[in-house]
Amino acid sequence: MVAIVSIETVVLVLLVVLVAALLRSHAEILRRLGPDGTRSEREGAGFGPDGAGAPRVPAPRSGLRADIDAPELAGTTLAGDALKLSLGGPPTLLAFLSSGCTSCVGFWEKLGERRPVAGLDTVIVTRGPEREQPGKLRRLAPEAVPVVMSSGAWEDYDVPGTPYFVLVEDGAIRGEGVATTWDALASLVGDAVEEQRGVDERLAAVGIGPEHPSLFPGGRG
């Protein structure tokens, strides 16, 4: 009888230890996936672009922007040149990537091989030289895609983490969001392009084309 009680006591203690470990692990996961308020703490602990190898999952944004003016984008290239891009005109995909995020690895490779939508101009935007090493980025950067280093752009576009994508057209943000796989990115961009095409078609159906006076309420400057 004493033996049975002893065994039950030991099993109970083990179960308590196991539950405590599970709760602690769960709390750690929640802390890492937590809202913006915990982001700086995570970056300080090495989960930002400088934290090599650690996966970084962007915190969800409370509301996605659409059709607002795209902030200007200026920075330096990996060759040390200065660059300011005009984001007017055809659609351009801004891919906010970092060298230390494991989810970005596939995008560094695939963006050099293909586009999520055929013919789409793409620019990779990393943090500035104070946060990223140009030499490390040069090893990752695909030849066919320009890379702009600009911490200011990350602030202006309010990038919550990497990988993050913003579709810009005619100087306005058409869509943005997180994508951790190529298929998710293709879907994200495809939806934004289709949505814009739908708007254009609906306007055309009621006789409003690109040069219609109603689109320029202040007159054409």
Place this chain on the structure above:
Amino acid sequence: MTVLEAHGLRVELPRGWSGRVFKRDAGGATLHAGDFRLPLEDGEFGDRSTSTMPAGASFLALTEYRPGAGLEPGQGLFAPRRVPTTLDPTALSSRGLAHPRPGQAGTQHFFTVAGRPFCLYVVVSGPRSERRRQLAVIGHVLRSLRVHPAAGSPV
């Protein structure tokens, strides 16, 4: 205003303008700026950029020459010592274009600043009546230009 700074050149670009300051391995620094979407790769005198200029657009290229082989900073063609910021609309012509195209007019100026010899190449497109306004904006951009002496170059 956005500041572009690299290779000893610093310039402020108005909103809506795009630009770059770049340098090839054996060459001097080059600044391209325009009030339209510039291609990401181009030659020193902006052949690709000027080929995509919409009507009414403005473009400037400032490219540095390497002294030697008879080229001496501050001498001959490069004798002027100031960046030309007030440009004469009557100086614009199709003969001033490095790459002649219908509807475009251009002008070139050579000078030396901070011991560095440069050519300023300006191209505008669209009606003649727009040129004074276009040159005024280009002059505004050029007045923000700062040139630092190149490493090891005489000032």
